[in-house]
Amino acid sequence: MRHIAFALMTFAAAVSISNRLSAQDFKPDWQSLAAHDEAPEWFKDSKLGIYFHWGVYAVPAYGSEWYPRNMFLKGHQVNKHHVDVYGDPGKYGYHCFVDQWQTPEFDATEWAKLFKATGARFAGPVAEHHDGFSLWDSQATPWNSVDKGPKRDLLGELTEAIRAEGMKTIATFHHARNFYGHFEGMVKDYPSANENDETAILYAQMPAEQFHQMWLDKLAEVIDQYQPDIIWFDSWLDRIPESYRQEFAAYYLNAAKTWDRDVVIVRKQEDLPLDMSVLDHEKSREPRAAEKVWMTDDTISTGSWCYTDSLKIKPTHKVVHALVDTVAKNGIVLLNISPMANGRIPDDQRQVLAELGEWMDVNGEAIYATRPWKAYGEGPTVEPEGGFKKHGEFLKLEYSAADVRYTQSKDGTTVYAITLGWPESAIQLQSVRVKSAGDQAAVQLLGHDGTLAYEVDDQGQLTIQMPAIAADDLPCDCAYSFKLTGFELDAAE
Structure with a gap:
């Protein structure tokens, strides 16, 4: 019945x-x-x-x-x-x-x-x-x-x-x-x-x-x-x-x-x-910026989507780097977590969420309500093509300070260059060409007071001088957002 x-x-x-x-x-x-x-x-x-x-x-x-x-x-x-x-x-x-x-x-x-x-x-x-x-x-x-x-x-x-x-x-x-x-x-x-x-x-x-x-x-x-x-x-x-x-x-x-x-x-x-x-x-991403908004669903673990007694959790930097790469390419991240059956979210997952939140507190300006810039990024690490079939390769990716991703404000007046590691020396942005720099042109590191010194050469190449900051005093971990304002910028050919 x-x-x-x-x-x-x-x-x-x-x-x-x-x-x-x-x-x-x-x-x-x-x-x-x-x-x-x-x-x-x-x-x-x-x-x-x-x-x-x-x-x-x-x-x-x-x-x-x-x-x-x-x-x-x-x-x-x-x-x-x-x-x-x-x-x-x-x-x-x-x-x-x-x-x-x-x-x-x-x-x-x-x-x-x-x-x-x-x-x-x-x-x-x-x-x-x-x-x-x-x-x-x-x-x-x-x-x-x-x-x-x-x-x-x-x-x-x-x-x-x-x-x-x-x-x-x-x-x-x-x-x-x-x-x-x-x-x-x-x-x-x-x-x-x-x-x-x-x-x-x-x-x-x-x-x-x-x-x-x-x-x-x-x-x-x-x-x-x-x-x-x-x-x-x-x-x-x-x-x-x-x-x-x-x-x-x-x-x-x-x-x-x-x-x-x-x-x-x-x-x-x-x-x-x-x-x-x-x-x-x-568990995969676009290899380059897409015209239409897209989404990636990925999980906080290296394996199962649900909780298991042997679940291994990703380090926070992998979650942050995937987020930055996604946003730079016009994407949105849907991050999965794996609660236990009894309703408890395990501490190792909570730690990653807390550290991601701390990173977003510092760098959210370069993420929320941004749009892709003329170039999505640069660097030696290349994402595979092929979508989910290559999800194992995506999991193995390790980025460095030489990998840079770009976003911009909706009105296009501000560009953010996000390095996927802390640069130990000056950054030369390979994808950026400065057409002009106004009197108010400035480079800032989100989470750090003041402006940073920079140079523009005859070809419009922008080089940012890194501030002297002790490792314990860095504004965040995993990735660093450099805010460029007052410049007229174009993408390098």
């Missing part, structure tokens, strides 16, 4: 969505949706957001957030671990972890204050991952954090706390894969794990049409109940029929008009047209 009840709710939601679309301005077709401004000014200005993979998959704390898939793949290391620790996956399925997920240490207000101090301008959770478990009060599925597990509206608590800190909100959706292959190992080798009609909903064992409608209904619930400023999609969105994707976009954009807010849709690959959505690169 429970399964039938949820099916009826899905039908009712479908009727509601259809009625709402017929009365609004955006229609569910790409031509109409193209009128949406995919990257509003607040989004272009934001530069940094935080999200987190936190769900039932954090309970076993092993392998990665793909535990619910891999536990059913015979011979996989996660499968061997599951058998050793919990027993036969056919008898101890993924759904058995749900009620073990308790969150006694979770404090939405404390998390929001932490994200704000880090320098994030928007934040929010993975609302639903591939596993099919929703972090909100859902009528579209019984597998949600209010009815099961934590017995809390996690998305609701977070949305309220994040907005109370003056930040925008993001909700990310990975649920397209729930139906498309995530539990094929269970179907093949452990079908007894799917015990009844209710577990069939979690494992997406249903007709395609029913799943597609549930996919849409879940989005409509989050839109109506929490009004997120950004909705972000993981891969496999292209497997959802085009008409459903169009209905989602029209529903969201029409809702946002009633809220009088500019919202953003982010996606990977080519799953939605770029004239109404923003491109995301997973």
Whole structure:
């Protein structure tokens, strides 16, 4: 009966969505949706957001957030671990972890204050991952954090706390894969794990049409109940029929008009047209400045996106350098953290967030509300092309003071040259040519009082003399922002 009840709710939601679309301005077709401004000014200005993979998959704390898939793949290391620790996956399925997920240490207000101090301008959770478990009060599925597990509206608590800190909100959706292959190992080798009609909903064992409608209904619930400023999609969105994707976009954009807010849709690959959505690169970045604003989602660790008992955390300089490189190329960073199942953010992750926040306190002027300059940068370290396929190479990149990235103020009157290390001697900016230097021309190091001496040679080459500062007295760590004002500048040919 429970399964039938949820099916009826899905039908009712479908009727509601259809009625709402017929009365609004955006229609569910790409031509109409193209009128949406995919990257509003607040989004272009934001530069940094935080999200987190936190769900039932954090309970076993092993392998990665793909535990619910891999536990059913015979011979996989996660499968061997599951058998050793919990027993036969056919008898101890993924759904058995749900009620073990308790969150006694979770404090939405404390998390929001932490994200704000880090320098994030928007934040929010993975609302639903591939596993099919929703972090909100859902009528579209019984597998949600209010009815099961934590017995809390996690998305609701977070949305309220994040907005109370003056930040925008993001909700990310990975649920397209729930139906498309995530539990094929269970179907093949452990079908007894799917015990009844209710577990069939979690494992997406249903007709395609029913799943597609549930996919849409879940989005409509989050839109109506929490009004997120950004909705972000993981891969496999292209497997959802085009008409459903169009209905989602029209529903969201029409809702946002009633809220009088500019919202953003982010996606990977080519799953939605770029004239109404923003491109995301997973664990990778553009090799050069892009004309359109883009995003990279990357994680604070070197491996899993969710917490595991062996998770290794990146040093802060890697996070800062990736942020600077991204912003110089017209991008925005969505940084993932990995809370423990009980709601605690581990100290090693907190340390990186605190150090990133300290860096942003000094250098935020060179990051927030900036735009790419005529040249994005210079130096010996080159980012690979190829996107996610090269994410391992991105992880290995190590920058130095010889690597420089440029940003500029919106009005173009100020240019920032950011060195990805502390220069031990004078800096000669290879990408900059000074056409003229007015009486008020000056070079400053953010976080350091006074101006710096500089020279301009006959070819317009700008050389900045470094101040004598002891290592312990440097304004920050990781990267250093030199502010150029009063110059007429061009990029070197």
